[in-house]
Amino acid sequence: xxxxxxxxxxxxxxxxxxxxxxxxxxxxxxxxxxxxxxxxxxxxxxxxxxxxxxxxxxxxxxxxxxxxxxxxxxxxxxxxxxxxxxxxxxxxxxxxxxxxxxxxxxxxxxxxxxxxxxxxxxxxxxxxxxxxxxxxxxxxxxxxxxxxxxxxxxxxxxxxxxxxxxxxxxxxxxxxxxxxxxxxxxxxxxxxxxxxxxxxxxxxxxxxxxxxxxxxxxxxxxxxxxxxxxxxxxxxxxxxxxxxxxxxxxxxxxxxxxxxxxxxxxxxxxxxxxxxxxxxxxxxxxxxxxxxxxxxxxxxxxxxxxxxxxxxxxxxxxxxxxxxxxxxxxxxxxxxxxxxxxxxxxxxxxxxxxxxxxxxxxxxxxxxxxxxxxxxxxxxxxxxxxxxxxxxxxxxxxxxxxxxxxxxxxxxxxxxxxxxxxxxxxxxxxxxxxxxxxx
Amino acid sequence: xxxxxxxxxxxxxxxxxxxxxxxxxxxxxxxxxxxxxxxxxxxxxxxxxxxxxxxxxxxxxxxxxxxxxxxxxxxxxxxxxxxxxxxxxxxxxxxxxxxxxxxxxxxxxxxxxxxxxxxxxxxxxxxxxxxxxxxxxxxxxxxxxxxxxxxxxxxxxxxxxxxxxxxxxxxxxxxxxxxxxxxxxxxxxxxxxxxxxxxxxxxxxxxxxxxxxxxxxxxxxxxxxxxxxxxxxxxxxxxxxxxxxxxxxxxxxxxxxxxxxxxxxxxxxxxxxxxx
Numbered sequence: 163x164x165x166x167x168x169x170x171x172x173x174x175x176x177x178x179x180x181x182x183x184x185x186x187x188x189x190x191x192x193x194x195x196x197x198x199x200x201x202x203x204x205x206x207x208x209x210x211x212x213x214x215x216x217x218x219x220x221x222x223x224x225x226x227x228x229x230x231x232x233x234x235x236x237x238x239x240x241x242x243x244x245x246x247x248x249x250x251x252x253x254x255x256x257x258x259x260x261x262x263x264x265x266x267x268x269x270x271x272x273x274x275x276x277x278x279x280x281x282x283x284x285x286x287x288x289x290x291x292x293x294x295x296x297x298x299x300x301x302x303x304x305x306x307x308x309x310x311x312x313x314x315x316x317x318x319x320x321x322x323x324x325x326x327x328x329x330x331x332x333x334x335x336x337x338x339x340x341x342x343x344x345x346x347x348x349x350x351x352x353x354x355x356x357x358x359x360x361x362x363x364x365x366x367x368x369x370x371x372x373x374x375x376x377x378x379x380x381x382x383x384x385x386x387x388x389x390x391x392x393x394x395x396x397x398x399x400x401x402x403x404x405x406x407x408x409x410x411x412x413x414x415x416x417x418x419x420x421x422x423x424x425x426x427x428x429x430x431x432x433x434x435x436x437x438x439x440x441x442x443x444x445x446x447x448x449x450x451x452x453x454x455x456x457x458x459x460x461x462x463x464x465x466x467x468x469x470x471x472x473x474x475x476x477x478x479x480x481x482x483x484x485x486x487x488x489x490x491x492x493x494x495x496x497x498x499x500x501x502x503x504x505x506x507x508x509x510x511x512x513x514x515x516x517x518x519x520x521x522x523x524x525x526x527x528x529x530x531x532x533x534x535x536x537x538x539x540x541x542x543x544x545x546x547x548x549x550x551x552x553x554x555x556x557x558x559x560x561x562x563x564x565x566x567x568x569x570x571x572x573x574x575x576x577x578x579x580x581x582x583x584x585x586x587x588x589x590x591x592x593x594x595x596x597x598x599x600x601x
Numbered sequence: 602x603x604x605x606x607x608x609x610x611x612x613x614x615x616x617x618x619x620x621x622x623x624x625x626x627x628x629x630x631x632x633x634x635x636x637x638x639x640x641x642x643x644x645x646x647x648x649x650x651x652x653x654x655x656x657x658x659x660x661x662x663x664x665x666x667x668x669x670x671x672x673x674x675x676x677x678x679x680x681x682x683x684x685x686x687x688x689x690x691x692x693x694x695x696x697x698x699x700x701x702x703x704x705x706x707x708x709x710x711x712x713x714x715x716x717x718x719x720x721x722x723x724x725x726x727x728x729x730x731x732x733x734x735x736x737x738x739x740x741x742x743x744x745x746x747x748x749x750x751x752x753x754x755x756x757x758x759x760x761x762x763x764x765x766x767x768x769x770x771x772x773x774x775x776x777x778x779x780x781x782x783x784x785x786x787x788x789x790x791x792x793x794x795x796x797x798x799x800x801x802x803x804x805x806x807x808x809x810x811x812x813x814x815x816x817x818x819x820x821x822x823x824x825x826x827x828x829x830x831x832x833x834x835x836x837x838x839x840x841x842x843x844x845x846x847x848x849x850x851x852x853x854x855x856x857x858x859x860x861x862x863x864x865x866x867x868x869x870x871x872x873x874x875x876x877x
Contacts, residue, residue: 175875213784213876254874258610258717261871267610281715284636286643291636298632299716 163270165351165382166233166256171265172406173226173251178215225251227406229265233384238377240393240400240414241386242421247403249386253277253355256384271350271382274301278355280340285329289320289339292328296343310346317372318342338365345372351382370396390418390494390542422494422542422564435460436563446482447549449560450526451475454545462565466540466573466587470533470565474547477526485551487529492544494564499543499585503550504529538567539587619867623719633709633726638733652737656693660686660741663806673807679837680749685806686742687836688829691767692805693738695825696796698731698768702775703792706783710877720870721863724779728772735764742836754838763831766855770824773858780866783876804829809844817847824858827851 204214226248233239241249254260256267257275282299283292293314297307307314315321318339320331328336354373370392377383377396387393393400393414400417402409409420436452455471456464464470474487488503545563548556573587642648660682667673668681675681702724706713709723746753782788803825804812812820820826827848834843 208785213872255610258608259714260874262610262612264612269608269610270606272606273608275717277715282712284640286640287636291639295632295636298629299712299718301626301629301718303628304632 163235164232165235165237165270166384167268168229168231168256169266169268171226171229171252171255171267172224172263173248173255173260174222174224174263176213176215176220177223178220224406226255226262229403229406229408231401231408231411233382235271235382236380237399238383238385238397239411240397240417241384241403242388242390242393242400242417243403248406249403250277250355251406252403253353253384253386257353269351273351273353274347274349275353276300276344276347276355277353279337279344283328283336283340286327288325288327289331290324292339293343296340300344300347301349302343302347306348307343314342314346317345317368334365341365341369345369345376349381351384352376353384355386356388388494390422394418418542419566422566436560445549445558446478446480446551446554447485447487448477448479448558449474449487449547449549450477452545452547452560452563454563454565464565464567465570466538466567467535467569467571469535470538470567472531472533472545472547474529474531475526476529476549478524481524482551482554482557485549485557488548488550489531490546490548491533491538492546493585494542494544497585499538502531504531536573536587536589539584540567540569540581541585542566619719623721626718626722629718630722630726630729633722634729634733637726637730641730649737652734653741656686656689656738657741659693660689663689667806673811676808676810676833676837680745680751683742683745683749683751684808684833684837686745687833688803688805690735690738690742691763691828691832692800692803692825694731694735694764694767695771695828696799697734698728698771699775699778700792700796701727701731702771703778703782703788705775706779706873706877707786707789713877714874720873721776721866724775724866725772728768728775731771732768753836756835756838758835760832760835763828763835766831766852767828769859770828770851770855773855773860773862776862776866777858780862780869780873783869783873799823799825808833809847817844818850821847821850822854824851824854827855 203220207214229248229252231239241252243249251260253275254277255262256269257273257277259275259277280292280296282296284295287295293311294304294307298304315324318335318341320335320339323331323335328339331339373383373385373392373396383396385393385397397414399411400414401411402417402421409417411417412420436454451473452475453460453473454462454464455473457468472489474489476487478485486503486505488501488505490501491499493499543565544561545565546559546561547563548559551557573582642651645651647654663685664682668675668685675684705724705727706720712718712723713720745751778788778792803823809817809820809826809830821844828851830843830848830851
């Protein structure tokens with residue numbers, strides 16, 4: 163028997179929006195007429211017992227549409243998708259916070275859902291009091307919390323501040339305490355939303371570890387995250403939601419790869435070429451296109467033993483003093499790994515930049531950059547390309563460029579059994595000295 | 602291994618075990634009530650004394666205005682201050698319970714949109730919080746009795762019944778309004794108004810005996826009238842008489858509102874998270 167069966171689940175919301183203002187000037191008469199119309203509509207809604215929607219136009223919006231999947235007992239399922247794809251709505255329906263519009267869900271087992279860290283925490287109450295409060299909200303009894311009290315406190319590392327109101331806590335402490343309570347829930351099915359996006363890196367790791375333990379104990383876990391690494395590490399399978407619809411459940415790695423490619427697809431003209439959909443007309447320098455080149459052909463997947471070539475097309479619209487280009491490589495989590503600018507090659511950030519080539523005349527141009535081989539470890543990365551000017555900051559930015567690094571050889575894994583850890587690869591010279599032979 | 606419980610989620614499916622769920626979540630009920638109580642007087646100088654001071658001062662003003670200046674009659678031979686306080690006690694309970702429970706869902710919006718639990722817990726816990734204030738101001742009543750050396754008779758034993766009556770009287774409209782408040786925030790502005798008017802429409806500062814007999818039954822449509830009369834009868838004993846037809850009518854109104862409140866609440870409960 164599957165732990166969760168979701169069949170043709172749909173959820174619609176009614177949203178209102180204001181009609182685009184076409185007239186240049188707002189006349190009092192128009193405002194009054196519009197308000198009168200709105201009042202009439204609201205009154206009509208209330209008489210019929212419908213909810214009030216702000217705005218001039220009302221429209222039905224499907225946050226989820228015919229979503230179906232099954233989760234086996236003990237399975238860890240990742241749910242991924244862009245913002246607004248319906249992930250949170252799905253979890254809300256699953257945790258009975260809101261009712262579906264159509265469809266059916268069958269859940270076998272006790273569910274605990276963790277849609278937010280520290281739900282119901284009251285700032286005036288002490289850490290100890292909030293533990294009981296939060297526990298009760300998540301469905302733990304006082305006896306259960308008392309039994310696991312020391313464990314929770316140790317996990318949160320807040321021993322000294324147990325009797326301090328949480329409003330005096332640092333945000334890190336707050337989050338640690340909140341997660342600690344939630345992490346000690348013992349349901350058969352755990353539903354978790356994006357809670358790992360908080361706290362410092364060390365604590366995030368601890369949370370991930372805890373989640374992994376929960377999964378290993380044979381409980382069913384549903385996990386929504388933007389942290390693709392976490393999804394691939396924790397989950398056996400994943401579903402990808404796109405505009406409220408889901409794709410067939412698949413292996414986590416495959417789903418993550420699909421997701422990353424849909425992200426790039428949105429601005430992909432041909433493989434590896436990223437063009438701007440809209441540009442800032444007032445910007446002095448705009449980035450018009452970024453092309454990733456693998457060998458000779460554009461691409462978004464790179465062997466770590468090969469260099470990654472970038473071709474940035476830009477346009478100088480107005481002469482600008484000292485303008486320069488730069489790019490930044492980030493993990494999909496959003497952590498910057500390194501930043502590079504064309505001012506680097508010109509030497510120090512001094513005179514060379516001011517008399518650089520970008521500021522001279524209005525022109526189109528292309529810049530070629532290479533990320534050398536053996537720098538980035540296996541994984542997915544995001545690239546930001548930007549134009550700057552001293553004293554004027556960021557002139558233009560192109561984001562949402564995603565690429566992948568894989569290992570066709572064995573550098574990233576040898577001599578380890580699994581993948582080498584770390585974001586970057588550094589080939590460091592090692593020298594081993596045998597100083598003395600022991601017989 | 603035992604077969605785990607099966608939960609089916611479908612639109613419009615009335616939950617079979619709603620009331621059992623409510624019982625299962627009783628811990629949350631205690632905890633929410635306890636939270637509101639312990640937070641209530643945090644960072645105030647005189648703390649709990651506020652729960653004593655407010656009714657005491659109101660009683661003083663009412664006794665002077667209605668008793669001394671307007672020279673309204675008391676009930677039997679009971680001191681006017683005692684008569685006022687016997688009415689003020691349930692009124693304060695009713696009015697705070699009503700306004701707290703009406704705003705309770707909106708006040709706990711973050712919980713409603715992030716966690717599942719039977720929503721009925723929230724307004725009920727709010728009423729319980731007001732009940733604690735009520736118990737504290739009860740001390741004033743005891744003080745007044747000592748001051749006037751007034752010994753209550755056996756009817757005082759029936760007081761819990763009237764406390765329950767006050768509880769239900771505030772819970773019914775409270776549930777109804779808090780549910781509607783989620784959808785139409787207009788009710789937020791209506792409640793303070795009702796409470797303000799109610800203080801004068803209900804027999805708090807004066808005895809029901811000043812109301813002409815032919816209007817009395819109509820007057821009893823206000824459920825608080827029955828509650829206050831009951832309190833006075835129980836506390837002042839033989840000095841006050843209970844007007845039975847009105848009292849029974851009061852109960853009917855209370856039960857009606859309770860039915861209406863629960864019906865409205867249950868009907869709207871599942872959409873709270875979407876609307877709030």
